[in-house]
Amino acid sequence: xxxxxxxxxxxxxxxxxxxxxxxxxxxxxxxxxxxxxxxxxxxxxxxxxxxxxxxxxxxxxxxxxxxxxxxxxxxxxxxxxxxxxxxxxxxxxxxxxxxxxxxxxxxxxxxxxxxxxxxxxxxxxxxxxxxxxxxxxxxxxxxxxxxxxxxxxxxxxxxxxxxxxxxxxxxxxxxxxxxxxxxxxxxxxxxxxxxxxxxxxxxxxxxxxxxxxxxxxxxxxxxxxxxxxxxxxxxxxxxxxxxxxxxxxxxxxxxxxxxxxxxxxxxxxxxxxxxxxxxxxxxxxx
Numbered sequence: 461x462x463x464x465x466x467x468x469x470x471x472x473x474x475x476x477x478x479x480x481x482x483x484x485x486x487x488x489x490x491x492x493x494x495x496x497x498x499x500x501x502x503x504x505x506x507x508x509x510x511x512x513x514x515x516x517x518x519x520x521x522x523x524x525x526x527x528x529x530x531x532x533x534x535x536x537x538x539x540x541x542x543x544x545x546x547x548x549x550x551x552x553x554x555x556x557x558x559x560x561x562x563x564x565x566x567x568x569x570x571x572x573x574x575x576x577x578x579x580x581x582x583x584x585x586x587x588x589x590x591x592x593x594x595x596x597x598x599x600x601x602x603x604x605x606x607x608x609x610x611x612x613x614x615x616x617x618x619x620x621x622x623x624x625x626x627x628x629x630x631x632x633x634x635x636x637x638x639x640x641x642x643x644x645x646x647x648x649x650x651x652x653x654x655x656x657x658x659x660x661x662x663x664x665x666x667x668x669x670x671x672x673x674x675x676x677x678x679x680x681x682x683x684x685x686x687x688x689x690x691x692x693x694x695x696x697x698x699x700x701x702x703x704x705x706x707x708x709x710x711x712x713x714x715x716x717x718x719x720x721x722x723x724x725x726x727x728x729x730x731x732x733x734x735x736x737x738x739x740x741x742x743x744x745x746x
Contacts (some may be wrong), residue, residue, distance in 0.1 A: 463500035467509040474518060474624065478599050480511045482622040483614050487511050489624065491535055491572035494564050504602050517624055519571070522546060528632025529597075534571025534625050538583075541570060546630060550744050551589055551657045554641035555582040558650065568606075571625045576588035577681065579614045579716070580651040584682035586641060587628065588674025589657035595627040596620075604629070611681045636662045636669070642737040643677070644729050652677035653721045654729045656685075656709070658741040673738075678730050679713040687711040688734060697742055706735035 467489075471477035481487045486508030490496060493514075499505035514518065519535040522544045530546055538556050547550055559565060559573075559582055573583045574594065587594075587607040594610050596603050596619055611620050619625060643655035655677050661670040671693050673685040687708030695701055709730040717723040 494568035538565040550638035585657040585674035640740035
């Protein structure tokens, strides 16, 4: 349980952090450390250099943008996320209190969770459902990328080696919207074997105008269930329509199979949990 030797550098600013990671291909960024440090102790990760950004207050906190959206700093903890304006998202109220334990939620960061990109992490699914944007910064400038384009594989993202995840942008409040999260957890670890986040907007005639469905724990990375979305957008959310659409939750996905759940079981439960999450989100539309 002792990590391999490494160099430690504490960044005094975002610019300094960017210079450090650009200059060292073996560098890893340390934020809350709730994912990286356990991997290092098990020697599943052995970075040559740790660049500590944990004291950069400029990356902390939540601000309302002029267009009504919420900008969540990368170093905002799970606990701070819930104790903020972001709590009006039902999907976050559902998902965040069950992430890790109280110590993890008080120290673990939003940006760290997203950058880590664990295939069974809950927060990425919520960002996918809300169609959130992820802000990345390098010495060359800043770019924003949709959450649906960010997660590429197990622990793999579209973030370049010289980039730092600095913020997440959530959509502003909208009439007729609701969101929810439902999951089937592995009892010992608490990780989701199947987790489904839903964001929905209902318009005139109870027709669904927008539907975002983020799924975690089923494939090798969090993904949007586009087959379910396309089956319901523009239609009324009847019970029969929901059941039929939810059956597409794992379409096009190589479903995980492990000692906790086989692929067939995960695929079947993905449909069940997706239907439940959509129903829950619709019940919250206001």
